[in-house]
Each structure stands twice: as structure tokens, then as C-alpha cells.
Amino acid sequence: MEKQKEIIPLLTFLFLFLGSSIFAQAPQQSIISGTVLEASTGIPLEYASIYAENEKNPNIISGGMTDAKGHFSFEVLSGSYFIKIDFLGYKTLELKNVVVNGNTNIGTQKVTDDSQMLEEVTVIAERSTVEVKLDKKIYNVGEDMIVKGGTAGDVLDNVPSVTVDSEGAVSLRGNENVKVLIDGKPTGLANNIQEAMKILAAESIDKVEVITNPSARYEAEGGAGIINIILKKGKGQGLNGSITGTIGNPRNYEFNANVNYRSDNFNFFTTLGYQDSKSKGYGVNENEYFDKNGNTTQYINEYKNNNREREGYNGTFGLEWYLTPSVTWTNTLTARRNNIQMPNTVSYEYLNDNNSFLYNRYRYENKKANRNDIEYTTTIEKQFAKEDHKLIVEASISQDKDKENSAIEDIAQALNKNSFEKSTNNEKERAGLVKVDYVLPIGQSGQLEAGYLGTFKSKTTDFQLFNQIDNVWENNTKLSNTLEYKEKINALYLQYGNKITRNLSFLAGVRWEDSNIDVNQLINQDFNNKKYNDFFPSVFLNYEFDDASNVTASYSRRINRPRGFFLNPFSNYTSDINFFQGNPDLDPSKTHAFDLGYLKKWTGITANASVYYNKTDDSFQFVRRIGGTSSNGTPIIVSSPINLATEYRYGVDITLNYTPFKWWRLNGNFNFFRSETRGDYTFVDFDGNKETQNFDNNAYAWFSRLSSKITLPYKIDWQMNGMYRAPQTTAQGEIKGNLSANLSLSKDILKDKATITFNINDLFDSRKRESDTYLPQSYSHSEMQWRGRQVNLSFTYRFNQPKNVKLQRGMNSGDSGMDNAEIM
Structure with a gap:
């Protein structure tokens, strides 16, 4: 009973959090959208901040963030807006007199890096060790100093929701019925995961992806979900x-x-x-x-x-x-x-x-x-x-x-x-x-x-x-x-x-x-x-x-x-x-x-x-x-x-x-x-x-x-x-x-x-x-x-x-x- 009492506040908090977010939304009149790219490479910028302020009434403000493809969209009242696009390590892009009258797409906006600022914030500008997405978690091994010189077992034992026991058995959310793939395939070393945990070097792994509830496109194998170990492959020019x-x-x-x-x-x-x-x-x-x-x-x-x-x-x-x-x-x-x-x-x-x-x-x-x-x-x-x-x-x-x-x-x-x-x-x-x-x-x-x-x-x-x-x-x-x-x-x-x-x-x-x-x-x-x-x-x-x-x-x-x-x-x-x-x-x-x-x-x-x-x-x-x-x-x-x-x-x-x-x-x-x-x-x-x-x-x-x-x-x-x-x-x-x-x-x-x-x-x-x-x-x-x-x-x-x-x-x-x- 004591353990049941421990889980009730957690679940209550989660559903209150969901509920408050749902009812806090109010319908708006128009949608403003666009795309943000890095100027020199054309790479989409994810998590860039978009700020919109009504030029006639500064109390009317809105904003959003770009997704994985650099796209953004959010709701505003009709009017003329001052738009500001921010991303750490890049020069702020400002747009004035953006007229919104109905759904408005401001097109592709390119931002340039601020070289002086970039030198100061190199550490922050690196991608996160753990990227959290709605359908999966991505663990970027290259950003984690802890696993240098280790094995695949050390890598997976640092991935959110994943544990590796003393014998190399892999669990996801405490469940060992998990399918582990290497480069998206069940062949090769992926057939013997416990041995792979001991002999596959951490330095050879680029990232690990965790999908707790895969769709029909993925193998049906793995009651707890899928863990995909992606090995390094160079892409630079x-x-x-x-x-x-x-x-x-x-x-x-x-x-x-x-x-x-x-x-x-x-x-x-x-x-x-x-x-x-x-x-x-x-x-x-x-x-x-x-x-x-x-x-x-x-x-x-x-x-x-x-x-x-x-x-x-x-x-x-x-x-x-x-x-x-x-x-x-x-x-x-x-x-x-x-x-x-x-x-x-x-x-x-x-x-x-x-x-x-x-x-x-x-x-x-x-x-x-x-x-x-x-x-x-x-x-x-x-x-x-x-x-x-x-x-x-x-x-x-x-x-x-x-x-x-x-x-x-x-x-x-x-x-x-x-x-x-x-x-x-x-x-x-x-x-x-x-x-x-x-x-x-x-x-x-x-x-x-x-x-x-x-x-x-x-x-x-x-x-x-x-x-x-x-x-x-x-x-x-x-x-x-x-x-x-x-x-x-x-x-x-x-x-x-x-x-x-x-x-x-x-x-x-x-x-x-x-x-x-x-x-x-x-x-x-x-x-x-x-x-x-x-x-x-x-x-x-x-x-x-x-x-x-x-x-x-x-x-x-x-x-x-x-x-x-x-x-x-x-x-x-x-x-x-x-x-x-x-x-x-x-x-x-x-x-x-x-x-x-x-x-x-x-x-x-x-x-x-x-x-x-x-x-x-x-x-x-x-x-x-x-x-x-x-x-x-x-x-x-x-x-x-x-x-x-x-x-x-x-x-x-x-x-x-x-x-x-x-x-x-x-x-x-x-x-x-x-x-x-x-x-x-x-x-x-x-x-x-x-x-x-x-x-x-x-x-x-x-x-x-x-x-x-x-x-x-x-x-x-x-x-x-x-x-x-x-x-x-x-x-x-x-x-x-x-x-x-x-x-x-x-x-x-x-x-x-x-x-x-x-x-x-x-x-x-x-x-x-x-x-x-x-x-x-x-x-x-x-x-x-x-x-x-x-x-x-x-x-x-x-x-x-x-x-x-x-x-x-x-x-x-x-x-x-x-x-x-x-x-x-």
C-alpha cells in the first residue's frame, strides 16, 4: 500500500500537467509560419526561437520554436508584427512590418553565425548528449565523455530508460523483452547482444535511438520496444x-x-x-x-x-x-x-x-x-x-x-x-x-x-x-x-x-x-x-x-x-x-x-x-x-x-x-x-x-x-x-x-x-x-x-x-x- 501511495502523486501530477496544458490553449485568428536555415550550409536549425510582437500593441506577443526540419508555425492576432529569430551562436535576425492578415508564411529565413560569440559558447552549441523527442530518445555518444574507452554496455547503461545488468542483458523500462539492432539490422553482432555489450567499443558508436512503442514499419520483435545502435560513418566534405x-x-x-x-x-x-x-x-x-x-x-x-x-x-x-x-x-x-x-x-x-x-x-x-x-x-x-x-x-x-x-x-x-x-x-x-x-x-x-x-x-x-x-x-x-x-x-x-x-x-x-x-x-x-x-x-x-x-x-x-x-x-x-x-x-x-x-x-x-x-x-x-x-x-x-x-x-x-x-x-x-x-x-x-x-x-x-x-x-x-x-x-x-x-x-x-x-x-x-x-x-x-x-x-x-x-x-x-x- 505504501508503494501504491508513492505512485498516485506521480500520476496525478502528470495528468494535471497534461490537463493544464490542454485547457490553457485559446483559439487565435491567424497562423504565421516559415523555415529557418543556417546560411553557409543550408542545414535546418532545430530549436531556434521565434518571437513576434505586435507593433501597435506591445502587449500582444507570441512565439514558437523550429522543429527538426527548421519549420515553425504559431497563432497570432491579425496585424503588423516585429519578428525576431534567435539561435545560440548566431546573429539575431530581425524582421519589421510583417503584416499578418490570415495565415501568413514568411518563407525561408537564413541566419549567419557570429564567429566571436561562437568561440565563447562552443560547449553549449554542441548538440545535447540526450535529445528528447515525442516518439523516441536519441543518445549522442560523441558528446558523452563518461564512456570514452568503454564498451557498448557502458554506452547503453547511460541511455535514458535503458539498463544493462552485470551479465550484459539489456532492459528497456525494466523489461528485458527488447529488440536491439545495429545500424537498423538484426543481423551480425546484433544476434548476440550480450556478447556485443562486452566487445563493441564505445568509440565506434555514433548514437543510440530508443523507441518504446514502434509503429508497423519496424520489426514486430521486442515487446518492450526497439534500441538501435548506430555506428559511426563519416559524412564531412x-x-x-x-x-x-x-x-x-x-x-x-x-x-x-x-x-x-x-x-x-x-x-x-x-x-x-x-x-x-x-x-x-x-x-x-x-x-x-x-x-x-x-x-x-x-x-x-x-x-x-x-x-x-x-x-x-x-x-x-x-x-x-x-x-x-x-x-x-x-x-x-x-x-x-x-x-x-x-x-x-x-x-x-x-x-x-x-x-x-x-x-x-x-x-x-x-x-x-x-x-x-x-x-x-x-x-x-x-x-x-x-x-x-x-x-x-x-x-x-x-x-x-x-x-x-x-x-x-x-x-x-x-x-x-x-x-x-x-x-x-x-x-x-x-x-x-x-x-x-x-x-x-x-x-x-x-x-x-x-x-x-x-x-x-x-x-x-x-x-x-x-x-x-x-x-x-x-x-x-x-x-x-x-x-x-x-x-x-x-x-x-x-x-x-x-x-x-x-x-x-x-x-x-x-x-x-x-x-x-x-x-x-x-x-x-x-x-x-x-x-x-x-x-x-x-x-x-x-x-x-x-x-x-x-x-x-x-x-x-x-x-x-x-x-x-x-x-x-x-x-x-x-x-x-x-x-x-x-x-x-x-x-x-x-x-x-x-x-x-x-x-x-x-x-x-x-x-x-x-x-x-x-x-x-x-x-x-x-x-x-x-x-x-x-x-x-x-x-x-x-x-x-x-x-x-x-x-x-x-x-x-x-x-x-x-x-x-x-x-x-x-x-x-x-x-x-x-x-x-x-x-x-x-x-x-x-x-x-x-x-x-x-x-x-x-x-x-x-x-x-x-x-x-x-x-x-x-x-x-x-x-x-x-x-x-x-x-x-x-x-x-x-x-x-x-x-x-x-x-x-x-x-x-x-x-x-x-x-x-x-x-x-x-x-x-x-x-x-x-x-x-x-x-x-x-x-x-x-x-x-x-x-x-x-x-x-x-x-x-x-x-x-x-x-x-x-x-x-x-x-x-x-x-x-x-x-x-x-x-x-
Whole structure:
């Protein structure tokens, strides 16, 4: 009840805020409109301020802001007006005697930069780290010093509404049913997101886009929404680029280069990267076991060192060829190679029922892995005579090969017992994609979109475990498995959007997806084919009160298909009494997603608030259970995903960008949600016993993130962000709360051609996952930290790319990479 009382004031505030904005509007007599461009480049200026004052009656004033295309419109009374156009770093443009008698368009107005002022406000003129829009949030990685020298996991863990746990699992608004794309595609490294979070360098990422309720043009995959990671691709004229070097502790040596050469006929771009790193983490499982009467039988404490050494190379080479003024052909080739060593030690402390020490056991694992990925993409884009009328055809193929080998030595000196094990895990995946998008403007404001997407994947995972018995290696058939996963998905979509009135617009569409999926366990000849197709409609309504505030109501139907480690029964055996086991019989879950959002802009402030509700059938839930006993009688705890009957999730999500002074910028995010699960789970353990557990559960949870960037004397930038994840109850226990922070200092040198950055990731060495689990036969306290505190020093040098170029790129923030037919 106390938590219910906490959410009521939040929801009340949100709806009062919406209501006050609605009723505050009063109809006016005329509309004044126009477009604002940057004079030297012709780039639209977003967020330029337009001020209108009646020349006969100064008490009559109005105004607005430009949108992503530089357009503005607002209501005024008829009369003669003094118009003023302001944008930070540009000379103020003043227009006198602008007569408004009925709807009036003042045409295109071009503003010129004020060079002296520009030098003084370079920091403020850069685009914001977080851009808040009504339908999405855009996180500009290049503006965030915190993630220099980090990974994609560090990047996503700084994005509003997004969290990444200690094992690399990505959540959106606290929901792990999220679809992550790389450059708008589900192929390549995007097929293994948890691994991508660890090996993809932050320096290779340009920005991240978050769409919480996608329309029919996007893949229906992802009940919580879509996260699109956009990699860097140079666009500047001539030869230009940047080079970044990083050193860190624990060991982190990085080199990244982004270079492009653009002429009138083509644009060549490349990204090259190298990393040699070492990270340290840990895991803890403290277990208490009970008999059938609830009496303690023993304690086993498990402690694990998570060590990881990686040497990786990556390269992207791309060519945009402007065949004609309206046709562009782009070809991109990406290759990555990573060699990984994970020497881990797991120690076990055995205690009797009185918590008295009995003996220790140690498992020494030496795991080596190499991963090779290659992907080729070709795209043809045709721009027709009418603006926004275009056709895009894209195809890509990729191949990923992962090989792991582990040697395990198990020593229990007190029992005079040693054992040896080894495992191999070989994965090979091939994927292809074909995509067609067509966009047709209709009339003044209508737009029809249609398209096709075909994705085709084949992945084989061969995990083999061997035990040494009498100096002979014997295959452990109970824990070995070869899993074959094949997926063919064909999709068509159609949607149409237009204005109903001057302020009210709509977007309605439907997507049809046909799925043909094989999940085959080859060793035991268990073949499972799942064929299904369905329609996924979406509807959006948008009401604009003025250029600075609008509200959107939306609905979409989504699907979440189980893949990868969710399905694989075995792929890891570091611990022999606590391990993860995939479920090859998982069914897809389907979600009805509703969202009500409000966006308001003031000078220096942008606020976005959303209320959302999701109903998911056959929801995935991770459960822990007793899966049998080891050779010495120790219970084995297995974690697996299962399908529960239904999950209800609703909450409020608020994001705020605030610039109180020229030298201080703040952005914050707050997400509060309630989840309700209903369902029972029946399983058979390793010993053949049938058990049923009830997973009905109601839980409240919230997390909040705040980032502050301050310009200190001598133009030193200081940035700090913090995040708090509140405790959350589950059907089997509780996930503990967690507070973490990052810190960074940055200084431009060499006449702003270079930047030196010092940052500390996980300042208090506190970012970890801590939980308690209560089972009928055991109680467990777990802690997991994948990587501890990281300190990095980075140096970036820009050639033929002055820092002020960021200002020009930042103006066209509507070019998000997800507009129109960029992603399906």
C-alpha cells in the first residue's frame, strides 16, 4: 500500500500537467509560419526561437520554436508584427512590418553565425548528449565523455530508460523483452547482444535511438520496444576524421580511427579499432539447504573470480557512390576478430548443518575463445522528384564463428579427491536479410509507407563436456548437446499518416509476419518445428498544442521470439552446482503495448513524460530450481527461462533536459513501474521427480539516472552521472537496490583540434547485481559483478574536422537514422 501511495502523486501530477496544458490553449485568428536555415550550409536549425510582437500593441506577443526540419508555425492576432529569430551562436535576425492578415508564411529565413560569440559558447552549441523527442530518445555518444574507452554496455547503461545488468542483458523500462539492432539490422553482432555489450567499443558508436512503442514499419520483435545502435560513418566534405587512443587500469589499451573522404561523386568511410584489455569481476553464491521438513542440512558458499582478457580487432569499410543526383549505392564490409582468455577460479566452502567448517573444494578453469564475425551490406536508395518520396532496397549477409575450449581441474584435498573435465563449445551462425521500403508523400501532409523484410538465420551450437575417468576422456552425455536453430521470417507492412486537423494527426498501419522456426537437438534426435503467422497493428494519434508542446497516444502489438542462449540447454559449465540451462521448448510471447506521452519545450528545458501499459501473454521468466544432485549428493541449482501465463506491466517514465546556465547542463530520467505475473510452472528435475511451483507475484520497482555536465575555468568540462536501481521483489525472492556513479574530466587542446579525457567508470566499485532466492529446498544469496572499477585516459585528435562541425551536425537532429524507412 505504501508503494501504491508513492505512485498516485506521480500520476496525478502528470495528468494535471497534461490537463493544464490542454485547457490553457485559446483559439487565435491567424497562423504565421516559415523555415529557418543556417546560411553557409543550408542545414535546418532545430530549436531556434521565434518571437513576434505586435507593433501597435506591445502587449500582444507570441512565439514558437523550429522543429527538426527548421519549420515553425504559431497563432497570432491579425496585424503588423516585429519578428525576431534567435539561435545560440548566431546573429539575431530581425524582421519589421510583417503584416499578418490570415495565415501568413514568411518563407525561408537564413541566419549567419557570429564567429566571436561562437568561440565563447562552443560547449553549449554542441548538440545535447540526450535529445528528447515525442516518439523516441536519441543518445549522442560523441558528446558523452563518461564512456570514452568503454564498451557498448557502458554506452547503453547511460541511455535514458535503458539498463544493462552485470551479465550484459539489456532492459528497456525494466523489461528485458527488447529488440536491439545495429545500424537498423538484426543481423551480425546484433544476434548476440550480450556478447556485443562486452566487445563493441564505445568509440565506434555514433548514437543510440530508443523507441518504446514502434509503429508497423519496424520489426514486430521486442515487446518492450526497439534500441538501435548506430555506428559511426563519416559524412564531412573532403578528407577528415578523428583518431582516439586510450590507456586504462585495469589494463585497457585502445586505438580507434574514423576517417572518411567525400567528393561530389562518392563518399568513402572507414572505422578501424584495436583493443587489448583485462577486466576483473566476481561472483558469490551462498547457499543454505533444507530437508523436506525445512531443517537445515548443510551450507555451501561458492566464490568465483571473473577474469577476462581480450585482444580484439575490427574494421568497417564503406563506399557511398552517387550514381546520379537521385540514386545512391552504398556498400559496407565489416569484420571483427576477438581472442579471449578467461582464467577463472571457483572455490567452495562446505559447512555442516551447524554452520561449522568441513572442507574446501576448488575448480580451476582455463577458458579460451576466439570469435570471428564478417558482414556485408549493400543498399540502393532512389530519391524521386518530390521531397520525401523514395525507395530503399537493402540486402546483407553475415557469418559468425565462435569457438570456446575449457580445461577444468577440480581439487578437494580434504577428501583426497581430484577430477579433471574439459568442454568445447563451437558456434557457427549464418544470417541474411532483404529489405525494401517505399515512402510516398500524398497531398500536403499525407504519407504512405510500405515494405518487405525477410530475415534468414541458421545457427549450430555444439557443446561437449568430457570427464577424465581412469586417464580416459569420456563424453558426459547428460550435459552435452548439439543445438540447431533455423529461422525464416517474412514480413510485409503498410501504414498511412496524415493530419485530421491543423493540430491533430494520425498514423495507422498493420504488419504481417510469417515465422518458420526449427529448434533441433541433434544428439537425442529431438526435432521441433514451429510455424505461425500473425498481424501486428499499430495506431498513433498526435495533438500539437503549439510548436513547443504535444501529446501522443499510441498502441502496437509486439512479439518476442526466444533465441540463442534462451534455447540452448548447455553452453557453460564453470560451476557444477549453479549454472544456467536454456529451454529449447520456449514459445514466443506477444505483447499489447499502450503509451500516452507528453512533450514540452521551454527555453533551455525539454521534458518528456509517458504513462505506459503492457500486457504480455506467455511471458518469459527466469526461474531457479533444484535440478538434481551432484555425485557427492550436493543439490544442483539451475536457472532457466520459462513461459508463464501472463504478465501485466504499467508505469511512468519521465526524461528531463535542463540547461540552467551556459556552463551547466543537466539531464535526468525516472522510471517507475509495477509488474504482475500469473502462472504455475511444472518441471521434472534431473532425478526424474515432478514438481510444481506457483509464480504469482506483484512487484513495484523504479530506477533513476542523473547526469551533470559543467564547464569549469580554463574550459575544462566536468561530467558526472549517477544511477540508482531500487529493490524489486520477484516470485522467488528479491533483487537488491544498487547505486553507482561515473566521473569524467575533459579539456580541448591544440586550438580545439584535440581533446584529452580522463574518466572513472563505476566510481565507487559498486555496480553489481545482488539478490536473494527462496526455494523449497534452499535459500541463496547471490552477488555478481562482471567488471570492477575502470580508470581510462583518452586522447582524441581531429583532422580537417574542427569541433564546431558538431554544431552544424547537431542542427539537423531530426535526421535520426530511424525516420521514414530507415528501419522496418
